[in-house]
Amino acid sequence: MKSILRGAAIVLAMMPIAATAQDKAKPEDTEQWSPAVPVVTPGKIDTALPPSDAIVLFDGTSLDHWQNVADGAPAGWTVAGGIVTVNKKAGNIETRQSFGSYQLHLEYRIPANITGSGQARGNSGLFLASTGPGDKGYELQILDSYRNNTYVNGQAGAIYKQYPPLANPVRKPGEWQAIDVVWNKPIFAPDGSVKTPAHVTAFLNGVLIQDHVALHGETLYIGKPSYTAYDRAPIKLQAHGDASAPISFRNIWVREIPDTEG
Numbered sequence: 001m002k003s004i005l006r007g008a009a010i011v012l013a014m015m016p017i018a019a020t021a022q023d024k025a026k027p028e029d030t031e032q033w034s035p036a037v038p039v040v041t042p043g044k045i046d047t048a049l050p051p052s053d054a055i056v057l058f059d060g061t062s063l064d065h066w067q068n069v070a071d072g073a074p075a076g077w078t079v080a081g082g083i084v085t086v087n088k089k090a091g092n093i094e095t096r097q098s099f100g101s102y103q104l105h106l107e108y109r110i111p112a113n114i115t116g117s118g119q120a121r122g123n124s125g126l127f128l129a130s131t132g133p134g135d136k137g138y139e140l141q142i143l144d145s146y147r148n149n150t151y152v153n154g155q156a157g158a159i160y161k162q163y164p165p166l167a168n169p170v171r172k173p174g175e176w177q178a179i180d181v182v183w184n185k186p187i188f189a190p191d192g193s194v195k196t197p198a199h200v201t202a203f204l205n206g207v208l209i210q211d212h213v214a215l216h217g218e219t220l221y222i223g224k225p226s227y228t229a230y231d232r233a234p235i236k237l238q239a240h241g242d243a244s245a246p247i248s249f250r251n252i253w254v255r256e257i258p259d260t261e262g
Contacts, residue, residue, distance in 0.1 A: 031151035042169040042205035050253040058252040086246035094130045094234035106252040110144040111245040112174030118150040123240040130236035139219040157209040165209035192229040
């Protein structure tokens with residue numbers, strides 16, 4: 001009996017320590033700063049016209065395919081001159097339609113007059129599956145990474161806090177950048193366990209930056225990623241809260257592809 005009581009006391013004594021350690025988790029715990037990502041000068045890429053079977057999510061005229069993440073209201077970003085520009089006060093936007101696996105193309109532009117440094121410089125995010133409000137989901141980072149130092153698993157083209165990009169082919173602020181992504185959604189068993197993790201292949205300005213990487217779960221700013229089962233989800237664009245000038249998007253289209261296991 002004494003040994004049982006002694007064991008119980010040890011367990012109880014350890015519980016506050018574990019809780020305290022969890023409470024002390026910091027964003028820096030999951031930041032990777034080395035090795036540096038090699039800089040590559042991209043070739044010239046003409047604006048990609050949507051293929052015949054694509055769903056055009058933004059054609060330069062309206063945001064009819066998008067809604068506010070918080071309440072489902074019409075997307076409140078600014079459309080003018082064939083582009084859409086982030087309105088931070090309106091919050092994140094996501095597609096009205098949900099998707100499984102797909103091929104996606106979008107183009108974005110960091111303002112030429114961008115200020116700030118690190119994560120506070122042209123910060124946004126492409127959430128490949130928006131599984132909940134706010135920043136919940138699976139994020140490919142959008143950021144000004146032209147001569148702008150930050151942790152490598154948080155720079156442009158990173159699967160945020162999981163995989164640094166294979167290269168840094170970003171153009172300078174004021175120029176259009178092109179992202180192409182193949183998203184293979186995660187496959188879940190009936191009990192919610194992961195049968196096949198999500199995979200991402202991505203190109204930035206025509207340069208391979210993610211090569212069919214297996215994701216560890218949804219994006220987290222603090223802590224380790226994990227999965228929560230879902231079937232289909234919208235695509236989300238982030239209105240980040242940093243103080244720098246808002247970025248713009250154009251020419252967004254998606255092609256649905258079969259979900260794959262294994």
